[in-house]
Amino acid sequence: MEKRHKILEIENMQTYYGDSHVIQGLSMHVYEQEAVSIIGRNGAGKTTTLRSIMGLTPPRSGNIFIDGRQTTRWQPHKISRLGVAYVPAERHIFPGLSVEENLRLAARPGSGEDAWTFEKVCEHFPVLADRSHQDGATLSGGQQQTLAIGRALISNPRIIIMDEPSQGLSPILVQTITDVVLKFCVQSGITLLIVEQNYQMALKVASRHYLMDTRGEIVNNMTTRQLEDNPEIIQAHLSV
Amino acid sequence: MSGTLGIIVDITLNSLVLGGVFLIVAIGLNIIYGLSRIMNMAHGALYAVGAYIGFSLVASGLNFFAALLIAPLIVGVIGLIIERTIIAPMRKRSMAYTLILTYGLMFFLDGSIKYIWGNKPRFIELPEFMQGTLPILGTDYPVFRLVTLLLIILIMGALMLFLNKTKIGIILRASSTIPEMVSCLGVNMSYVHMGAFVLGCVMAGLAGIIAGPLTTIDPLMGGEMLISSFVVIVIGGLGSLRGAVIAALLVGGVQTLAEFFITDLAMVIVYILMAVILAFMPRGLLGEGKFE
Ligand SMILES: Nc1ncnc2c1ncn2[C@@H]1O[C@H](COP(=O)(O)OP(=O)(O)OP(=O)(O)O)[C@@H](O)[C@H]1O
Numbered sequence A: 001m002e003k004r005h006k007i008l009e010i011e012n013m014q015t016y017y018g019d020s021h022v023i024q025g026l027s028m029h030v031y032e033q034e035a036v037s038i039i040g041r042n043g044a045g046k047t048t049t050l051r052s053i054m055g056l057t058p059p060r061s062g063n064i065f066i067d068g069r070q071t072t073r074w075q076p077h078k079i080s081r082l083g084v085a086y087v088p089a090e091r092h093i094f095p096g097l098s099v100e101e102n103l104r105l106a107a108r109p110g111s112g113e114d115a116w117t118f119e120k121v122c123e124h125f126p127v128l129a130d131r132s133h134q135d136g137a138t139l140s141g142g143q144q145q146t147l148a149i150g151r152a153l154i155s156n157p158r159i160i161i162m163d164e165p166s167q168g169l170s171p172i173l174v175q176t177i178t179d180v181v182l183k184f185c186v187q188s189g190i191t192l193l194i195v196e197q198n199y200q201m202a203l204k205v206a207s208r209h210y211l212m213d214t215r216g217e218i219v220n221n222m223t224t225r226q227l228e229d230n231p232e233i234i235q236a237h238l239s240v
Numbered sequence B: 001m002s003g004t005l006g007i008i009v010d011i012t013l014n015s016l017v018l019g020g021v022f023l024i025v026a027i028g029l030n031i032i033y034g035l036s037r038i039m040n041m042a043h044g045a046l047y048a049v050g051a052y053i054g055f056s057l058v059a060s061g062l063n064f065f066a067a068l069l070i071a072p073l074i075v076g077v078i079g080l081i082i083e084r085t086i087i088a089p090m091r092k093r094s095m096a097y098t099l100i101l102t103y104g105l106m107f108f109l110d111g112s113i114k115y116i117w118g119n120k121p122r123f124i125e126l127p128e129f130m131q132g133t134l135p136i137l138g139t140d141y142p143v144f145r146l147v148t149l150l151l152i153i154l155i156m157g158a159l160m161l162f163l164n165k166t167k168i169g170i171i172l173r174a175s176s177t178i179p180e181m182v183s184c185l186g187v188n189m190s191y192v193h194m195g196a197f198v199l200g201c202v203m204a205g206l207a208g209i210i211a212g213p214l215t216t217i218d219p220l221m222g223g224e225m226l227i228s229s230f231v232v233i234v235i236g237g238l239g240s241l242r243g244a245v246i247a248a249l250l251v252g253g254v255q256t257l258a259e260f261f262i263t264d265l266a267m268v269i270v271y272i273l274m275a276v277i278l279a280f281m282p283r284g285l286l287g288e289g290k291f292e
């Protein structure tokens, strides 16, 4: 088997909120152009893991490597400039900014003919094009999620880190968002690290899965095939 | 002698001019607060510094309008030095640190003003064309006040264009809502805080030189303006730009009216107004942090 490039690697990461030791020694990796999910129940530490990678809640010890660079203590803007885009669970669409402004704020030139631009976002997401002058805060949940993903894409990232994109959406919208993630992130070669409690969505978009128990403990690392063959494992880790 | 109409015109225009000066000072304060959660106690002192520098520039023979551009820029540079040396290192600490630091800074700036310019009142000499009056609807209104009003409108228009149409303006607006997300888009928030502080100081300096001809320039002007601008931002809602517009006009109007009828109690009336508004709307007219 060819040796693949680990674009993201975490070694024995320990993250705290104040005195609360939330991630107690997490190690994981994501290969370039791979789509990986983290599955785990409420409060396991999934969001905290993403926040640590992004530099928002830096780990107290351990190592994070992004594209071979030690980024453990880096600030978010520097991590972003390595080509890491973050789609938080809250979506964090800027209120008071129009849809277009939300997008333009994040835009960064990409290379190649098919690089993402404002025009390309409008072309592929007509919901956003139709509302480009509307205040981002007035969009529905599904539209905001689309905008949050569009805002990640327009930065032409190498890695997208996505936190529970299906949260609070109807089954139909979950399907729509799943298709968007598959088409524009996974199949177009952007590395994806996605957190999902909706394991059906996780199985559809990612090819490898980390099962996280409390305090960021990784108890399993399986391919989609292995998980589909052993559904009881998912149940054991998701049932509250 | 003016008739009733003349008095109404006088009071209205005076209210707008006074409210406009409050507005520019208060907006500067609000930009800094809205983006960095810093209550700049030295803001009034910086306003005074703007007025004194304006005075010195004009006294040294510079054209008033050139001074109008240069004085705020000098205050902006002073703001930049303050931000990099004492504000930025305190960024991660609680608001109390910057409150105390800027409070100390206020004394330092006030002392410096007295050291450089002394205690005696100063006056900015206006260009000839601004010295006369213009008859409007039964009153002879001072031309320089009309020019001041025009300048205030221009400054506010420029600020709105800047915030709404430029990339930096959009970054500032976004940063006033979800700063964490702005940093995730690759923006170094340290520069956003720096920019906000400098912009706030430039506004204070601008207000200072604009207000110079309206009042006498003396060492007390900074403290008085600090209090008035606090009243404005508290009434309008901390960090709210639109709230500041409404509140500044309200306070300017009430103070002008009160000064006209009962002179000595003008400020008392303004405080009563603030107390009444806060009793019904504890977070100000437009609530906290509406940076738009
Ligand atoms: N800001 C915070 N301060 C203190 N503790 C926090 C904070 N945010 C999260 N925690 C705690 O850290 C632990 C992990 O939280 P985290 O949000 O990472 O979990 P999660 O796996 O994303 O959960 P969920 O599925 O609910 O989103 C939880 O026990 C949570 O209560």
Ligand SMILES: [Mg+2]
Pocket (backbone or CB within 6 Å): A046, A047, A048, A089, A163
């Ligand atoms: Mg979470």
